[in-house]
Amino acid sequence: MEGQEDARYEEEAGEIDKYSTPKSSSIFEDTTRALTRAEAGECLHTLGKCDSGLGYAYLGLNASNKGLTDITVIPTFRYVLYVDVSGNRLTTEALRVLSSMKYLLMLQADRNQLSSAELDSMPYLQVLTLNRNKLKSTLGISHKLLECLELNHNNVEEVTLNPYDLENLKILELRGNILTTTNGIFFPALTRLYLAENQIEKVEGFEILVNLRILHLRSNKISSLDGFDSRCAKLSYLNLRDNEITKISELEKLNCLPALETLIILENPVTLDREVEEESAYRHIVLAMLPNLTRIDKDPVLYKERKHAKEFRKQMLRDGTTFADLDLNFFNVE
Template sequence: MISLDEVERDTRVLTHAEAGECLHNLGKCITLYEYAYLNLDASDRGLTDISMIASFKHVRYVNVSGNRLTSEALCALETIPYLQTLRADRNCLTSVELKPMPYLQELTLNWNKLTDTSGIRHKSLERLELNHNDIRTVNVDPQILVNLRILELRGNALISTAGICCPNLTRLFLAENQIEKIENLEVLVNLTTLHLRSNKLANLDGFTEQCRSLNYVNLRDNELPRISELKKLDCLPNLETLIVLGNPFLSEEKEEKEYRRIILTMLPKLKRIDKDLVLDQERNEAKVLLKKIQKNKSKFEDFDLRD
């Protein structure tokens, strides 16, 4: 039999009085004729029941991170009519599914127990953070998430970029997954920033000229064996910054002194490689090297630093 002490310890309900203490930022309501508290921060309280928050109809920002909430418990917030930001990091959520919330613009569910992305149906959503879960596949509806600009999926279990198909996305963070294959990037015509650090990429097939806005690519700590793979990024017309440290083709110190010049020969529009800006001297040396390659009818594969 469970003792009362155990029940009290296992169930932690947010009371009306405690919720009132969590309110701050007095401002105008949506009607503009009355004032109410717009923010509610009930983070790090060990809560299992937050249904009381739904009684505060005018809040626009809610933070319930660091509690013990299940997906069912989080659904209590679905009825808040004007909610714009919801933070529910570090809980026990197993599903992202909530009823459509028409004003919700930012949703963060980092450090939970999520395994997929099905059920996100908030048309105004602009930023979605699902970092450090156990998500293996991405399934979102681009017809619904038409306003999504920033998507963070760091530290999950993705093996591919497939399923990320929101055409208005501008920033995509996929570091610390198990990604081996780049797919469906042709849909992301507005993407400017792509973070793929600490994955398992051994080739760069999948990049396309349709990623015409992409100017920053981070490939640090992947498994690229040959520097000539970077030539495949030549299809990106606006690429300016490329991060490649920590790949096998840079494993020897003597090679690091020359790799920037070789990369510039393949990708002459770059303005920054790894930590440093491209110098005029480097750019001139790359031009000389390119002329030598053309004169000798060489291939970029001839400059691979490792077999």
């Protein structure tokens, strides 16, 4: 049961890589492979009412993991709303044929050979996933109703998305790229942002993210927390695991986040190789800084910890001590 709870917690937090499935086979690497109409018919699923409301048609088409290089037949299935062509050998040009499907709601094209995300605007598209391709840029993504965009494990160096083209974007995933900053993410409707496994050194531009609730920055190079802003008033979950935070006082800068409840800071220099007693003291100090937390790392905050943190904060006030005074040896506390 405990293992299940941990797995569920990590999945909710974005800890588990949903796209760790093998890349498409290279057996047919030097050959072309077109999806035939007969094969496409076998890929159809999910029977539902068609747009006229007078009949039924298949609404989904899953042509994943077939080594395809040509999918020009797919748009002939005019009622299809959900397409999955992941795990093939599609280029950007090959994928563009789907732009003619003006009623498409979801397009999954993970694990292909896309070098660009530039597709003609699809007016009703709500979910677009292009994970594990060869993308170097976010240019050309302009789908007005898009709510979820996944570009994990590509080679994106900077975010150049136009907020006016993506004003409904709520979930953005850019894990496993080569970003060095959070700048360029200007989407007020965004509620979830996943930027783990990049090379981010600086947190900036968050003042526009007024609806952000979950922020995932695991495995970056962040040492300073200066970029957080009080206008992120809904941010409740923050993962800073495996960064380069060396000073415990940096965490005090997070008290500008009134809704913050869960903070993950494992595997930072400030938390490594601690004894049990030191671990307890570290949690008390973090709670003294951020009394609204309900979870630190993977453990919920206990009543006795909260009580101890409150007493510790009072003692600091009596002694005239600041959290910066604890940076050199913050475990020398009673």
